[in-house]
Amino acid sequence: MTGRLPNESMIAMDETTISRGFRSKRQEQTPKNRLPPGQYVTTDFPVLSAGPTPQIKLGDWTFALQLGGSLLGKWNWAEFEALPQTTIKRDIHCVTKWSKLDTTWQGVTFDDLLKAVGLKEPPAFYIMAHCDGGYTTNVPVADLIGGKGMITTRYEGLPIPPAHGGPARLLVPHLYFWKSAKWIRRVRFMEKDQPGFWESFGYHNYGDPWKEQRYDGD
Amino acid sequence: MTATETAAQPVRRLEWQLAQVREIVVETYRVKSLLLHVANWRGHLSGQHLDIRLTAEDGYQAQRSYSIASPPEDELLTLTVERVDNGEVSPYLVDDLHVGDQFDLRGPIGGYFVWTAAMGGPLCLIAGGSGVVPLMAMLRHRERRDGHAPALLLCSSRSPEDVIYRAELDAMARRDPNLRVVNTLTRKQPDGWMGRRGRIDKALLAQECFPPEQSPKIFVCGSTPFVEDVSRFLVELGYDPLTIKTERFGPSGGQGP
Numbered sequence: 001m002t003g004r005l006p007n008e009s010m011i012a013m014d015e016t017t018i019s020r021g022f023r024s025k026r027q028e029q030t031p032k033n034r035l036p037p038g039q040y041v042t043t044d045f046p047v048l049s050a051g052p053t054p055q056i057k058l059g060d061w062t063f064a065l066q067l068g069g070s071l072l073g074k075w076n077w078a079e080f081e082a083l084p085q086t087t088i089k090r091d092i093h094c095v096t097k098w099s100k101l102d103t104t105w106q107g108v109t110f111d112d113l114l115k116a117v118g119l120k121e122p123p124a125f126y127i128m129a130h131c132d133g134g135y136t137t138n139v140p141v142a143d144l145i146g147g148k149g150m151i152t153t154r155y156e157g158l159p160i161p162p163a164h165g166g167p168a169r170l171l172v173p174h175l176y177f178w179k180s181a182k183w184i185r186r187v188r189f190m191e192k193d194q195p196g197f198w199e200s201f202g203y204h205n206y207g208d209p210w211k212e213q214r215y216d217g218d
Numbered sequence: 219m220t221a222t223e224t225a226a227q228p229v230r231r232l233e234w235q236l237a238q239v240r241e242i243v244v245e246t247y248r249v250k251s252l253l254l255h256v257a258n259w260r261g262h263l264s265g266q267h268l269d270i271r272l273t274a275e276d277g278y279q280a281q282r283s284y285s286i287a288s289p290p291e292d293e294l295l296t297l298t299v300e301r302v303d304n305g306e307v308s309p310y311l312v313d314d315l316h317v318g319d320q321f322d323l324r325g326p327i328g329g330y331f332v333w334t335a336a337m338g339g340p341l342c343l344i345a346g347g348s349g350v351v352p353l354m355a356m357l358r359h360r361e362r363r364d365g366h367a368p369a370l371l372l373c374s375s376r377s378p379e380d381v382i383y384r385a386e387l388d389a390m391a392r393r394d395p396n397l398r399v400v401n402t403l404t405r406k407q408p409d410g411w412m413g414r415r416g417r418i419d420k421a422l423l424a425q426e427c428f429p430p431e432q433s434p435k436i437f438v439c440g441s442t443p444f445v446e447d448v449s450r451f452l453v454e455l456g457y458d459p460l461t462i463k464t465e466r467f468g469p470s471g472g473q474g475p
Contacts, residue, residue, distance in 0.1 A: 016279070017236055019272040019321050021314050024280070025306045038271075038281045040306070047442045047466050050330050052449035052459045097281050134460060163446055201329035202232075214269075215327060217231030 034091060035099055036209035042098040047163045050197070054132040054162070054183050061167055063151065065117055066188040067124065073117035077167070083108045083116055086150060090173035092180070093209040105171050107152030110144040113187075124189035128196060129170050132183040137196035138205070139172055139179055141189070148174065151184060176207035176214070232324040234271060235259070239319045240294055245382050248301045249348060250312050251287060253294040256323065264289055264355035265332035265437065268325025270297075272307060282307045285352040285439075285465075286326065289359035298382065300348040331465045335360060337435060339367025340428040344418065344448055346374045346440025350382050352465065353437055357397070361390060370434075371399045372426055374418050374444070377406035400426055418444075420451040430456040439465040 030041050058077045065072040075083070087106045093099045114122060122141045129137050143149060152171040153160065160166030165182030172179045178198050199205050204213040212218060241253040262268075267285045288296035301312040333341060333356040341360070343353040350373055360369060375381045381401060391399040402414035402422065414422065428434040436457060438448050445466045453459050 015234075016271070016273045017320050017322050018275055019310070020319060022272045022274050022280075022310050024274055024276075024278040025304075038279070040280065047446070049464060049466065051464055052453050052462050053446060054459070055450075096283055163442070197330075202327065215232050 037212045039099040064186045084112045092173050092177050095176040095214050104156050105152040106154035107150040109150045124191050126190050126193045128188045129181040130186040131181050135197050137179050137181045234322040234324045237323045239317050251296050251298045253296050262326035263332040264359040265352045266326035266328045268323050271322040280307050287351045287354050291362040298351045331463050335363040335365045340434040341369040342427050342434040342436045343371045344438045346444035349440030369397045373401050378408050423451050436462045442466045
């Protein structure tokens with residue numbers, strides 16, 4: 001993700017109105033290739049969710065991989081923790097405009113999950129992530145394999161706090177962060193793409209921050 | 219909360235549109251309402267928000283999301299903005315903007331944290347500070363539509379000087395026996411204050427909210443800690459989590475996913 005330049009022609013497409021007397025207050029300049037268009041850097045970690053934060057006991061937690069209606073694999077917390085662990089450092093970008101640089105996550109990559117259920121190839125082109133609280137989001141499988149996506153259980157070396165999606169959340173850091181679904185419990189492979197929760201409420205189906213795909217039609 | 223519970227989907231791109239400030243209303247010492255004229259506004263639902271974009275003379279741009287305070291029935295679009303000290307956009311909007319000034323916006327955005335008169339009640343609105351803004355759009359919509367859905371607005375503010383829309387809400391509640399407005403002040407109560415004191419806690423929610431058996435439509439909006447606390451209390455009191463819709467203002471502001 002780093003090293004890519006925002007698409008300049010996308011930015012210049014709209015006519016803009018100069019706001020009399022408005023000036024930047026940004027102190028440090030973030031390199032342009034780190035910050036997608038329309039984003040600003042925050043050092044906070046804002047929380048944005050559509051409902052109450054579910055309180056999940058690790059003893060009750062399971063994670064399942066499905067193909068359509070059939071089960072490919074299912075793990076309890078201890079079994080999931082025993083899967084190969086990967087740690088990555090990435091910038092994350094929320095559609096509500098904040099970006100957070102150099103966040104560190106640990107978890108199990110999709111490549112390792114597929115291996116764990118004995119698959120050499122992903123069984124379909126799309127997934128739907130299903131979460132506690134009823135949240136869903138859709139992601140193309142191509143955006144998850146090759147080390148691009150994981151089920152993460154540690155943030156900055158510590159268990160993920162419930163408000164930030166713990167005990168486990170999907171992590172697809174190169175897409176807007178609503179795709180990195182909190183409180184994930186089930187990933188369902190599907191032949192045809194279908195919109196998830198926010199994707200049904202006018203948000204973009206794919207959500208590439210570098211193309212500023214915030215809303216439907218962007 | 220399922221994908222099938224879908225509002226009408228916009229198929230056209232949300233284009234940037236020119237907004238002109240027609241009127242500025244001082245709500246509190248740090249909050250102002252901007253009444254905007256937007257030609258060809260496509261309409262919105264109460265509870266939705268929009269993106270604004272400011273452009274400096276050197277081309278620098280900043281985008282932020284703000285809740286819409288006006289109901290769909292109003293001709294002008296109203297944003298109510300709280301000045302966040304050290305913020306980049308809100309101090310400009312609150313302190314520098316004049317009637318006649320223009321900026322870009324696009325919207326409406328969001329279709330989950332919305333209430334329409336057709337959805338009925340009882341309506342249970344719980345606000346921390348400027349979290350009252352999208353809830354006010356719902357109450358204004360309810361009144362314009364002659365709504366009789368029983369409604370409660372429970373508002374937590376720091377001090378009497380921080381209560382937003384106080385006069386309008388008091389007047390609205392006086393006109394409407396089906397609306398109850400309850401204010402609680404967390405830091406400073408004036409002499410003779412007859413309202414509630416302290417933060418919204420479980421006991422206050424149990425006392426004021428419509429009981430779970432009535433399946434109220436619940437909207438909670440405020441800072442992240444406020445929404446986390448209130449929504450957890452509500453779940454503990456037996457309300458179905460799927461009936462509790464939340465919008466959190468992170469420390470950096472913003473709504474949506």
